[in-house]
Amino acid sequence: MKTDTHRVEDLANREYKYGFVTDIESDAVPAGLSEETVRLISSKKNEPEFLLQWRLKALRHWQTLVEPTWANIHHPPIDYQQIVYYSAPRTQGGPKSLDEVDPQLLETYEKLGIPLSERAALAGIAVDAVFDSVSVATTFKDKLKSLGIVFGSFSEAVQEHPDLIEKYLGSVVPVTDNFFAALNSAVFSDGSFCYVPKGVRCPMELSTYFRINAAKTGQFERTLIIADEGAYVSYLEGCTAPMRDENQLHAAVVELIAHDDATIKYSTVQNWYPGDKQGRGGIYNFVTKRGKCAGFRSKISWTQVETGSPITWKYPSCILQGDESVGEFYSVALTNNRQQADTGTKMIHIGRDTKSTIVSKGISAGFGQNTYRGAVKVLAGAARARNYSQCDSMLLGDTCGAHTFPYIDVANATATVEHEASTSKIGEDQIFYFQQRGISKEDAVNMIVNGFCKEVFRELPMEFAVEAQKLLGVSLEGSVG
């Protein structure tokens, strides 16, 4: 068992151990970040001038910043000059076939019920060598295209719809927003883009396609989703399988824009490699996600299930600008072993009669540290704004921790803000009760934890709710003595 754990670690950190010096042939730039790096990335991607200038602006700003330290997380310093900021994805170094993949990783896929066809991609085998993703994607895209929906990689969108990119990129998360967002803006390699035109309801969860391609998205991912007037889109990011990746630092940016009467539902299941039991290895996840409810009666709903990564720093937020707009945040964050999560949301009420709901469930086991950090801000003009927040923490064992930092700032007397919080612990007497009825300890913990997270799982697309439940079980394995 011990050695297996180490093998997973080895596998996940193969390149990291050697200081990020990846052994990729010609299509890579040297380690380190400078104007030259940014220019090189931009030219390799054949980007229009405005985008290059935008990246450079971000870089110059980033160079004036220092890494923030306010979050309740601790990790060794990151040497940003040791990182390779551009390399062709998945060229070398990965396993060639499933036979070369760590058996324990495959076992986990089995437990999670990941379809066979996807396992290879998730394990890091070059996608095109495994299955015909092109045809799957094409069928899918044709259907969306007939509705006028633009959906594809960010790079493609830059070439095909530069006007949309220029109009919306950075309109929610400006290049100057924060350290990690500035870094991402300067060097992002790829990501996803989606535009749903007026009055169109996207007929499918934008998930399957993304899942297959998730393995290629890379370290600095950029996502931009726009729902025009009256449009609806439900987008699912990530997947329940533990993702294998050589990169230690992930700094993604996601921007959502909802116009009048539009709705965007964004669901995330994050299960990056969390490091080993001693907290070695794993992927640091520093993400900036923000949505702007720009239009009247628009709605943005975030649902996240965060179980991976040794470090999670993430606050999917909503700017409620349009009158009567609605923001939602549903979150399950689980920290086991040495994982640390500092996550939550910001709800910024600008428009009148805006409404926001926050439901956060934090689960800590082992030596895990789980922090909820949330801000509810009601500006002077946000008459009759309403917020309801509920933050629940659950502790397994007595070596883990749960922390809650809610910030509430109300500048309009007609606003209503409610905050509820609870902390509970799974008791030995509860587990014994299950056992006495013939249910094993591990099943007991799963049932209790899943019961605790019910309100959030309800928000996930059906098939993912089931996978998320299983994922929690797998993530908690070995956490009860």
Add this chain to the structure above:
Amino acid sequence: MLKIQDLHASVNGAEILKGIDLDVAAGEIHAIMGPNGSGKSTLAQVLAGRESYAVTRGSVLFEGKDLLALPPEDRAREGVFLAFQYPVEIPGVSNVYFLKAALNGVRRHRGEPELDAIDFLAYVREKMKIVDMDESFLQRSVNEGFSGGEKKRNEIFQMAVLDPKLAILDETDSGLDIDALKIVASGVNAMRDKRRAIVVVTHYQRLLEYIVPDRVHVLADGRIVRSGDKSLALELEKKGYAWLEEGVAR
């Protein structure tokens, strides 16, 4: 069915059970009475496999198998049921989900096919009648917000669903008013069966008016100090526990 020999058990180093011998045959109902602190509940918990109790000596055979060697969930699957004195609340887990997991765990262990949702509901509805429970109860979280009486009824209901070979009722009468006591007792009586043994742990004789035992044992200071038929319970009621303790401890 159950054979306990020279059972010693302690909690946090303090010896509570100091040599229990007890034989219970299928079809019998045994009552275990005794003053507070005599070790009644400890005996029930030890039989069910509570980890915080350490068995220091003795043996327990259940249908010839070494019960003490099994983890608690396997004891349950083998057919040992404990109706708790203080049933714990499990927020977020519905009764129906909990029971289905429990029943199918037992069925798998017995090599029987698992029940699907429809068969399970039909089966459970039948059992609910035994303790006069309302259907809305199935969707509520296990014991959460239940009154004392509802919790005890729920224990008997679970017992009916799981159909154990040996049922241990730990102070099932405590905190019940007379109406609830009658419902619980009639539930237990409905489950009297020649294949099933029932051990009733109680402080008061009152419950035994409704659940009539074949044998009565009196526990004092970790030992069985007196055994007899149902008339022993009446005698105890009259004379009190002090009468027995005098004879034993000094």
